[in-house]
Amino acid sequence: MSKDKSAKIPTPQAVRGTQDMLGDFADRFAYVVEAFERVRRLYGYKRIEVPVIEPTAVFARSLGETTDVVSKEMYSFEDRGGESITLRPEFTAGIARAYVTNGWQQFAPLKVATHGPLFRYERPQKGRYRQFHQLDAEVLGSDSPLADAELLVFADQLLKELGIAEGVTLTLNTLGDAASRDAWRAALVEHFEAHRSELSEDSLARLDKNPLRILDSKDPKDRPIADSAPDIDAFLTGEAQDFFGAVTAGLDATGVAWERNARLVRGLDYYRHTAFEFVTDRLGAQGTVLGGGRYDGLIENLGGPPTPAVGWAAGIERLAMLLDGDLRQEVPEVVVIPQNEDSTPLCIEILALMRRGKIKADMAYTGNEKRRFERAKKSGAWKVLNVDAGYPSTDIGTLRLRNLVDGLPLRKRLLDLLREGFIVDDDEETRLITLSVRK
């Protein structure tokens, strides 16, 4: 090792808004993904993988050019061939693109699920990162409200299996079909225009870009105006009303609790009919844990055939943060401790023997003997195996399985494994296992 400081390179920092996970949080993260994989199979959703990079147009066209995600949060760049590429900021658009380009219409209605990293150039804060991770479930090619309901029941079961349904509520709204939505939007614009002078600065900007968003503004200035704005209900076509009724009936039939939130709108342009969020107040400002809705126009927007579809996405980090209690740790059954330097090779051999025999085992080999033992205990192992090679000198080694808590099954398994490779003498009295001749 050189002590020449001039040769030292300054350590690069992690990119802002990215995370390195180790230990507890990494375990929680994996736990969320495992639960999702389990439940998704129960509901018959096929696992799919789609690219992390897509042509920029995939997102620009489908999310809406004026949405914040597209206008200022995408990681876009030109590749060496001059094509504009974007790191996916969400799953839905990429999945819709895959549906069209691969001719997945032949499988419609198609239920798919995936998870992985997404990228958005945002100011990091609690539950919000530049590289973040989502679970995603979609039903493509179904115009049935049953699909919406099933997706919601799926989401509800996932949250329950994660043990976080408590304190998380499903809020539900309908944005109607295209006709309903356009009529409502026009009425909203008229209403807000009439109160233009009382609106916050943010909402004035929203008035041009996405007037629906004024409805869920947090600015106290906006609240009275937003609250007095017309609900969509008056503008819903009969068809749209029936659709929403069928979705809620499906929820009621399966016992999924929900709340109507007539102020709930979605940020992305493609949503129609059902819109929903599972929200909590346990995550500060980032209260949405799972959200989604129906996006019947999206696939057509991408140049595909008119295709109805619904889906949702959930933030894995946010779900992981809500997980309370201690996770069941993956602890070794046995930790092997070499009594001395010379015993290490025998330890490695026995360690491999146990692992091949499906015993979860690890080895503590740094520090003095006392610290090795402490390290072994700290690992949560049930038992500790002391290995001393070449003592008495005529033997290959002696083993002592300590901390016997629950009797002999593990000891028996270990002895069986050892007998495959060695002549074993198991002294009942001293509990000392002596290995002599190799077989």
Next chain:
RNA sequence: GCGAUCAUAGCUCAGUUGGUUAGAGCGCCGGUUUGUGGUACCGGAGGUCGCGGGUUCGAGCCCCGUUGAUCGCCCCA
């Protein structure tokens, strides 16, 4: 993109109105004691006080800038 708070050892933090050689606990390394034992004791390694400027005889402490984290706004999962 806007606002607020923060940044000292591997970790959690203390550090007085600016004043000698920057501390503690935990962790790490070595040892003593004990000897089926996560609890005692001794010793050791480890810090350009985030980074760059400035004020001052003197800056971990004051000022400016910068980077990052955290919490809001915004946005969204």
